[in-house]
């Protein structure tokens with residue numbers, strides 16, 4: 001589920017360094033401001049979204065992973081501190097801890113994407129979880145050391161608080177940043193589409209009403225439902241919102257995880273880790289669902305096309321006809337059944353490899369003559385079908401003759417030799433009436449099959465059709481004679 005498959009933001013560009021600088025400064029300042037506003041008195045911020053957001057930005061746009069762009073983000077943090085609070089060694093160290101988180105996550109994610117060139121996968125959920133863990137440990141270590149020093153009694157509580165906040169916020173925010181796209185709103189939104197979100201809201205309300213340690217896991221089934229129903233970006237966003245709401249509710253004792261006692265720092269530590277662990281589950285499910293869907297798309301694409309000739313397979317033709325059903329304009333359909341004459345002699349005289357090459361070249365020549373509007377399918381062996389919307393049977397017949405003569409004169413080259421083929425064609429032609437396209441096609445195929453038999457019986461290399469029982473007047477010598 002690459003974010004590039006969907007519409008993406010163009011806030012940054014490889015070729016606009018000035019815009020990138022402005023973007024980094026604006027985002028750093030904005031999220032520093034938001035984090036500072038969420039800061040509890042004398043404590044760490046309830047959320048510090050800056051690191052997760054900037055890590056996501058740097059990881060998403062690999063070309064931003066340059067020393068000068070990191071430096072700009074760092075300087076923006078220092079300037080913010082200098083303007084609003086203090087400027088000094090503590091500010092330098094704490095902001096360095098922010099950068100440690102940002103750089104660790106972004107470098108690890110971009111490294112992953114570099115290694116998987118063929119199918120870039122922006123969210124490998126489990127890896128991301130580990131990267132946030134590592135980055136949060138590093139960030140908390142530098143931050144706590146810079147703030148109180150290793151010998152202070154408050155070092156470990158501060159470290160734990162710092163780590164749990166960074167880890168949970170990172171796990172919630174980074175997947176969002178890596179997958180976010182401009183939302184596409186469904187026109188025909190039905191109530192059942194909203195049910196997973198409704199279930200999510202109900203489960204969060206249940207967490208508040210029931211409380212206790214288990215309450216934090218209540219939204220998990222609803223989040224997994226979202227993961228199965230919605231896109232990966234939507235799942236990441238809903239997971240982020242749910243996690244952020246839960247942390248806020250726990251911190252304010254609205255979700256009461258310690259029913260009989262007051263909320264303590266270790267409880268908050270545990271709650272944050274619990275929420276982060278929960279948050280990774282729907283992302284993992286969503287990634288798996290996206291991977292399965294992509295696999296299904298690939299498999300059905302393979303089933304729709306004949307691998308040797310690259311025209312439709314029999315089943316692919318039926319799928320294409322179903323799609324055509326919705327947009328058919330013409331009321332008249334022509335179905336041709338084409339069978340290469342004496343193809344067995346090609347295999348016998350030149351080998352199967354030559355036969356395969358000629359089948360592929362034959363199919364491409366037919367497709368080229370029919371044009372993009374006609375459907376060409378390999379029905380099996382050396383038998384092909386062509387379906388076109390023609391204004392009349394005469395027009396369909398004329399096209400069949402064009403195909404036949406273009407094949408007759410086409411020089412197939414095999415290992416320096418020029419070989420010629422001929423094809424016999426049977427035509428079925430008629431109006432839709434009230435029937436579906438598939439019904440008409442099946443009827444016309446039977447007719448085409450009957451007329452193909454007549455073409456073969458009459459000597460091959462000809463087109464036969466119902467129009468006045470016409471058969472081509474020209475008789476060609478047999479292909480085996482020509483080869």
Ligand SMILES: Nc1nc2c(ncn2[C@@H]2O[C@H](COP(=O)(O)OP(=O)(O)OP(=O)(O)O)[C@@H](O)[C@H]2O)c(=O)[nH]1
Pocket residue numbers: 308339340341342343344345347351352353354355356359380381382456460
């Ligand atoms: N190389 C190759 N040959 C194939 C393939 N599928 C079918 N054939 C061959 O196509 C030949 C069809 O032979 P027949 O059904 O006797 O028909 P024909 O020799 O074309 O004679 P007519 O149709 O009566 O003019 C057989 O020799 C098959 O082995 C394929 O995918 N590759």
